[in-house]
Amino acid sequence: MVSESMYELGTKKSTIRTIFEFGRKRAAEVGEENIFDFSLGNPNVPTPEFIKNAVIDILNTMDVNAIHGYTVAPGHPMVRDALAKSISKRFDTNVTANNLFLTAGAAAAITITFKALNEKQDEFIAFAPFFPEYRCFVENVGGKLVVVPPKIEDFQIDFDAFKSKISPSTKAVIVNSPNNPSGAIYSKETLEALANILSDKEREYGHPIYIISDEPYREIAFDGVVSYIPKIYKNTIVCYSYSKSFSLPGERIGYILIPSEVEGFEKVYGAVAGAARVLTHVNAPSLWQYVIARCADKPSNIEIYRKNAKLFYDGLIDAGFKCVKPQGAFYLFPQSLEKDDYAFCERAKKYDLLLVPGADFGAPGHFRATCCTKTETIERALPLFKKLAAEY
């Protein structure tokens, strides 16, 4: 009657969804303020005032059919030009409108890129811990997700494990730094070592291996700048989103950046356009195109995330948890206090602490806790984490 695989994908409850529903049930019983939901990655920094001002100014000054009309599929040339200038200035590079393809956020950007690159069950490598939707997106364009186990001491890359996973079928490597769920940022050294290995393998296999740099958390970096990977490795395709940087996750606006230096640039850009076409893309929402063009050089407000991450990290360490110090994004990824992270998260529910098991991200023995909550929620939760730790 219908596609069974689609039915399963559409109805199987994710762990996060199950936790969310448990939280709603408990909130009704004990009150919203007594539920400590650290499961959802929803930005809580208010969308900046300059976004609202840009929307209103556009509505008051632009021709109404131009604001809301179709743009060409890659996005309005004026918008792409503005973004290209901003990127070029910021990273001292030479990006033009022709290197950009605007999408409905990062989920669309990465899925379109997977579909464009996949020829026949190509392999896409992800480093654990990783965003679980990668598997669903890669498999549904016909590719195969290959997972490199986590380097748990710092969540950089275990290069021996990585080398054992590369094969002639490797089409691309997914990099997500700052990382969901670990909060780690790849150091320049990590990225250079990665680039060296990939360059060697490209020569050995005689075909390009792309880095797909999934960068929704680029702006949320506590100690400075995140490396611009195309300058370290030329075959890098960047997937960007304004969901976190401007707190606009519901509006679905982002882009794919394919630098001209990418091997087969013209082929890759063309395939991205084709993949977009069959993946329901007509154009990225037009009003939001004009908004981001006007706000391209505006800063992100990350102070709440920085403050919450420090508070949460210090508190967990004090309570006896082991945790890699988060450098960005808005997550902590501590070790669970028993091997079975599902059992641990289940036990945490006793205190109404809602946590996501690390196994969901390919890193069992850990749990993810978001710090995009009210600071007060973290403050009030920390004594409960202490009580929980005391049970072990």
Add this chain to the structure above:
Amino acid sequence: MVSESMYELGTKKSTIRTIFEFGRKRAAEVGEENIFDFSLGNPNVPTPEFIKNAVIDILNTMDVNAIHGYTVAPGHPMVRDALAKSISKRFDTNVTANNLFLTAGAAAAITITFKALNEKQDEFIAFAPFFPEYRCFVENVGGKLVVVPPKIEDFQIDFDAFKSKISPSTKAVIVNSPNNPSGAIYSKETLEALANILSDKEREYGHPIYIISDEPYREIAFDGVVSYIPKIYKNTIVCYSYSKSFSLPGERIGYILIPSEVEGFEKVYGAVAGAARVLTHVNAPSLWQYVIARCADKPSNIEIYRKNAKLFYDGLIDAGFKCVKPQGAFYLFPQSLEKDDYAFCERAKKYDLLLVPGADFGAPGHFRATCCTKTETIERALPLFKKLAAEY
């Protein structure tokens, strides 16, 4: 290096694109006002003032993170509830929030529906003339598009031809009324005859055959109401878009309506959710969800289209063209004055009349002309159509 099929889909110039580029070149040579571009289906009725007012009111009254935050994948329950109430009242039926899945416009709605329904190279029937992207969308979810030849005297359905195309592999029939490109609206009699045949075939084959009703032009009906197909045939899934009704094509907002009466409702809705997930859907753009919830009962302004269609139709008949009188949408689909519609459209270029060959829509010997242009453009073009006709 990349997917060759995606590269081809992304780079092969469509006829309309080629015409568009010719138009730009000619406009630079002879001036914008001397180009009569009837090729693009871009709504030219200004987006209504109530849309702008709704956006500004939402920005001024709702919590900013609620406006721009993620919604659940099917769309915010409050929004779906408002739309369901509006639909139920209008069509005297009983739709609830649980029957709706909000999408990024109709292209997403139909592609997600194709993907949800397709099991294994299932057949989807389209009636010529039809929107050419149907082929691309159906084939790329693994289905097969089966085309019923046009009934050129009135662009209703040639039922003998239709019956010969139905098979046990038929999963769904695509209905697009008011029609792009013919401007025809299926009569109640046509729809009832279609429903009878489908019901018989469902019994014969022992499985449901769905109607996918693609309704971006529903509101643009010159002589009254378009039938609400779920009341005529229970296994009808409606794909709707606000692109044309509110002149919002760039914003990508629409929905899939799966009435509870649809056979396997729960399976279909679940498969739609799964298909959306792998087709880059996270949620329909959130601000636009809230806007359409507020404007659900507002009327569409179709007077320009009505006026232009009459003017254009009368003028072409006067010039000696044969044309089915358009009842809705914003297109005319006259017969070309020579059998080869490509040759005809090529000859029309001599007068800077830009027309799309009917063969692109599965109906050779015709051409499509849009009437979503300035009325003056049509007025000034009609003498040129007369000159063109005089050549034959």
